[in-house]
Amino acid sequence: MMTKKMVFVDTSLCTGCKACSVACKTWNDLEAEKNQLITSYQAQASTTHNTWTYISMHEKYENGKMEWLMFKHQCYHCAEPSCMKACPVEAIYKTESGYTLIDQEKCIGCGYCVANCPWSVPKTNPELKKTFKCTGCIDRVENGLKPACVYTCQPGALHFGEPDEMKQIAKARLEEVKKDHPKAQLYGENAMGGTTYLYLLLEDPEFYGLPENPTTSASLVVWKDWVQPYGIWLIPLAGAAAIGSFFSTRIINSINKSKGGSFHG
Amino acid sequence: MDNKDRVERFSGSARFAHWGHTVTFLLLLFTGLSLFTPALGKFFAPLFFGHVNASLIHKIMAVGFTVVPLVALAINFKGFIAWWKDVFSFGMNDVKFLMKFPLEFFGFHVEIPPQTKFNGGEKMNSVVTTTSCVLLALSGYVMWFKAAFPLWLVQWCYPIHGICMILATCMVCMHAYLGSFHPGSGESFWGMWKGTVRSDWAAHHHAKWYDEVTKS
Numbered sequence: 001m002m003t004k005k006m007v008f009v010d011t012s013l014c015t016g017c018k019a020c021s022v023a024c025k026t027w028n029d030l031e032a033e034k035n036q037l038i039t040s041y042q043a044q045a046s047t048t049h050n051t052w053t054y055i056s057m058h059e060k061y062e063n064g065k066m067e068w069l070m071f072k073h074q075c076y077h078c079a080e081p082s083c084m085k086a087c088p089v090e091a092i093y094k095t096e097s098g099y100t101l102i103d104q105e106k107c108i109g110c111g112y113c114v115a116n117c118p119w120s121v122p123k124t125n126p127e128l129k130k131t132f133k134c135t136g137c138i139d140r141v142e143n144g145l146k147p148a149c150v151y152t153c154q155p156g157a158l159h160f161g162e163p164d165e166m167k168q169i170a171k172a173r174l175e176e177v178k179k180d181h182p183k184a185q186l187y188g189e190n191a192m193g194g195t196t197y198l199y200l201l202l203e204d205p206e207f208y209g210l211p212e213n214p215t216t217s218a219s220l221v222v223w224k225d226w227v228q229p230y231g232i233w234l235i236p237l238a239g240a241a242a243i244g245s246f247f248s249t250r251i252i253n254s255i256n257k258s259k260g261g262s263f264h265g
Numbered sequence: 266m267d268n269k270d271r272v273e274r275f276s277g278s279a280r281f282a283h284w285g286h287t288v289t290f291l292l293l294l295f296t297g298l299s300l301f302t303p304a305l306g307k308f309f310a311p312l313f314f315g316h317v318n319a320s321l322i323h324k325i326m327a328v329g330f331t332v333v334p335l336v337a338l339a340i341n342f343k344g345f346i347a348w349w350k351d352v353f354s355f356g357m358n359d360v361k362f363l364m365k366f367p368l369e370f371f372g373f374h375v376e377i378p379p380q381t382k383f384n385g386g387e388k389m390n391s392v393v394t395t396t397s398c399v400l401l402a403l404s405g406y407v408m409w410f411k412a413a414f415p416l417w418l419v420q421w422c423y424p425i426h427g428i429c430m431i432l433a434t435c436m437v438c439m440h441a442y443l444g445s446f447h448p449g450s451g452e453s454f455w456g457m458w459k460g461t462v463r464s465d466w467a468a469h470h471h472a473k474w475y476d477e478v479t480k481s
Contacts, residue, residue: 086423089316090303108316110300115411115419129317219417223424228302231431238435241370242442249372249448256374 002096005141006166007150009199012177012184013157014070016041016055020149020158024053024074027137027148040068047073049125052134053149058208071201071208072157074149075100075121075134079193082216083113083122085224098163098196099136107131118192118214136196166198173200192216270464272478274382274456278341279348283457285333286398289326294434296323301427324409331402351382352391358473359385369449379472386443390436397433400425 021044025032030050035043044054053074060067077100084092084100091106092113102113102122109129113122122133137147141160145151150158159169170186177184181202188195191214205212275283296319299309306316313319338345358378362385365375377384383391404422411419444453452466467475 088300088303089306108320110316110320111411112423115408115416115423120416217417217420219420219424223427227424227427227431231428232301234431235434235438238438242438242446245370245372245442246446249370252372253448 002142004096004098004163005136005196006098006161006163007136007147007197008159008166008170009072009197010157010159010170010173011070011072011200012173012181012202013155014055014072015155015157016057016068016070017154018055019152019154020072021051021054023148023152024134025051027140028052028135047121047123047133049123049128049130049132052132056208058203060203060207069202069207070157071199071210072149073119073121074197075136076119076188076191077134077136077196078191079195080216081192082116082118082220085216085220086112086116088112095138097136097138097141099138099141100196101135101138102131102133104130116217116220118211118217170198170200177202271461272464272467272475273460274462274467275460276341276344277460278337279344280457280460281340282334282337285337286330289330289333290398290433290437292326293323293330294430294437296320296326297430301430327402327405327409330398334398348383348391352388354381355385355388359388362386363389370443370447372448380470380474382471382474384471390440394433394436394440397429397436400429401433404429 024030030052033048033050035045037043038045040057040059042055042057044051044056047054053072056071056073058069058071060069077098079094079098081092081094081100084094088110089106089108091103091108092100093103094100107130109124109126109131111124111131113131114120114124122131124131137145137149140147140151146160150160159166167189174184174186177200183204184200184202185204187199187201187205187210188197201208295309296313299306299313299316299319300323310316310319313322358380361378362380365377366386368375369377404426407414407419407422408426443450444457451470452462453470456462464475464479467478
């Protein structure tokens with residue numbers, strides 16, 4: 001049995017070199033995309049069906065000095081993923097290692113997961129009608145290798161291992177960076193049942209454009225836990241009432257007839 | 266039956282809108298159910314050669330579902346206004362109808378006060394079904410073109426689309442049955458099929474409306 005795994009993303013050490021993006025594309029055989037400058041030195045606006053991880057760059061100005069804060073985007077591999085809850089064909093599943101994967105055989109590219117991921121990570125390829133996102137390099141991990149992004153990271157911003165060990169490293173690093181960055185915090189532990197990718201941030205999540213407390217949205221709960229399992233039964237109920245009436249009207253009519261009365265039509 | 270004994274109940278444009286919506290709604294319903302829950306999808310998707318084709322048909326029918334009422338509206342706007350004027354002239358007789366009809370529905374004989382062109386139940390059906398249809402179309406287009414709308418709106422459109430589908434389908438079940446196999450429905454099917462109904466039926470079921478029509 002595969003034990004649970006975790007990736008610790010230490011954004012304080014990230015230099016924004018984007019080698020993780022390249023390594024991901026190389027290992028997963030993803031086409032390069034034409035892109036343009038978004039902000040700072042960032043040329044990727046969001047994940048796409050061909051770009052499963054990218055770095056966003058955030059310029060922080062303080063006392064006339066500029067500091068670059070980096071953030072690595074990819075699937076967080078939540079313990080309780082909204083995408084999996086939203087999927088109408090049960091194509092999304094969890095592995096023993098804690099990863100969230102899309103079964104491409106089952107995927108129909110409907111985009112329900114795209115709309116319901118709190119970070120909008122999965123993306124649909126409109127031509128293939130399939131949705132893609134980071135697989136956590138499950139094929140490497142299950143064969144004893146590190147994920148491609150972790151393997152290639154030069155400044156040592158990415159760590160891969162057992163959750164306890166990763167959390168230990170994360171907490172030690174948090175204490176360290178808090179000296180210079182009082183707002184530093186860990187991100188992901190309390191999100192969506194806990195994420196497989198744990199982050200050390202140097203600022204509030206909002207500074208990176210991230211939701212502070214990502215949770216299963218109320219709309220998804222209404223849709224999946226109320227409307228679908230209970231609401232749908234109103235339809236057979238209406239049908240049953242019609243069938244009941246079909247027979248009861250005829251039975252009552254025949255009783256009335258035998259009594260000499262008649263039913264108006 | 267002599268033509269003199271029949272009165273016009275629904276114009277050509279009203280019947281076009283009605284039957285156009287019947288076909289598109291049912292196809293939308295069955296293709297849509299294939300994406301509603303995994304269990305329903307296993308039953309409905311194969312009928313349309315898989316989920317991908319089902320959602321393609323769903324989108325084509327969605328356009329028809331939107332165009333049909335708009336065309337009818339363009340042809341006969343006056344008729345549309347007359348319909349809604351009657352629906353919103355909801356009076357005591359309509360309340361009495363709604364209170365007594367459940368008994369009539371299951372076959373008991375009840376005295377129902379004279380009704381206008383649309384009885385209390387038909388007025389409710391008009392409101393609920395039309396509201397559901399408008400919301401279904403709007404939420405559907407938001408989900409279809411999700412990139413153009415804020416994420417929270419797209420997310421809420423999924424449950425709204427589901428709730429409206431359930432409401433509309435319940436109304437359709439009742440409406441289809443009451444317009445065909447219910448013993449009291451009598452001429453109502455022919456009103457929507459041929460456009461005319463028997464005068465004595467009209468006088469009995471929609472006395473107020475019949476008086477108006479025959480006076481003029």
